[in-house]
Amino acid sequence: MKRIVIADDHEVVRSGLRAIVETRSDWIVSGEATNGEQAVAVAVETRPDVVIADYSMPLMNGLEVSRRLKSMHLRTEVLILTMHENEELLTEAILAGVRGFLFKSDASRHLIFAIEALLDGRPYFTGVLLEKLLHEYQAGKQNTSDMLLTAREQGVVQLIAEGHTNKSIGVILKLSVKTVETHRASAMRKLRMSSTAELVRYAVRRKLVNP
Numbered sequence: 001m002k003r004i005v006i007a008d009d010h011e012v013v014r015s016g017l018r019a020i021v022e023t024r025s026d027w028i029v030s031g032e033a034t035n036g037e038q039a040v041a042v043a044v045e046t047r048p049d050v051v052i053a054d055y056s057m058p059l060m061n062g063l064e065v066s067r068r069l070k071s072m073h074l075r076t077e078v079l080i081l082t083m084h085e086n087e088e089l090l091t092e093a094i095l096a097g098v099r100g101f102l103f104k105s106d107a108s109r110h111l112i113f114a115i116e117a118l119l120d121g122r123p124y125f126t127g128v129l130l131e132k133l134l135h136e137y138q139a140g141k142q143n144t145s146d147m148l149l150t151a152r153e154q155g156v157v158q159l160i161a162e163g164h165t166n167k168s169i170g171v172i173l174k175l176s177v178k179t180v181e182t183h184r185a186s187a188m189r190k191l192r193m194s195s196t197a198e199l200v201r202y203a204v205r206r207k208l209v210n211p
Helices: 012-022 036-046 062-071 088-096 106-117 127-137 152-160 166-174 177-190 198-207
Strands: 002-007 027-033 050-054 077-082 100-103
Touching: 002 012, 002 036, 002 106, 002 166, 012 027, 012 050, 012 062, 012 106, 027 036, 036 050, 036 062, 050 062, 050 106, 062 077, 062 088, 062 152, 088 100, 100 106, 152 166, 152 177, 152 198, 166 177, 177 198
Parallel strands: 002 027, 002 050, 050 077, 077 100
Antiparallel strands: none
16 A cells, blocks of 8 residues: 655645545545645655645745755655746756646646556656757756755745744744755845845745745
8 A cells, every 4th residue: 555645835726636646546645734834744754655735835846845854864755746837946846856847727637657566666747848948958958046055054044034034934944044044045145136025026036935
């Protein structure tokens, strides 16, 4: 029996994904989560084969969930779901070690295939985005400025945009306040920004948070 965890902050989305997963008699939804931090906790507790994670979740986005699980050496694959047709998100996912990436609009048709691929040790990416990404690389137009941020810096920027203080970010990410400040300063330097307002606008633009 394969174990699947579903992480999304919208109940209707979780219910729809669960209905699809449960069409397979050899799969079971071992847990659900409404934010990234909870997704990690549920994954640690239930040790699933696959975590289906929304890219834009409170506290910790899907890529940070993937990074956290990999740092714990869990044998769990992460399938990122997004409603945003943005090849930069796919680039970030690949750099974060994610092997599955799917549009929410494609979930009804492709979710089963994506999970099967991950369970079989094969990657599964939404075809349209993959084609766009390859085209960008071939044309030499890949925007590298946004890719300079590490997964940890992206996580800190997301939490800043959600209104968290350095202290609360440290608690959520299990980092010291000084380390949070270092990541914050590094992100601002790389993005050539000088204010929190600019970081918030960046996070909204990159779909890390909802406007």
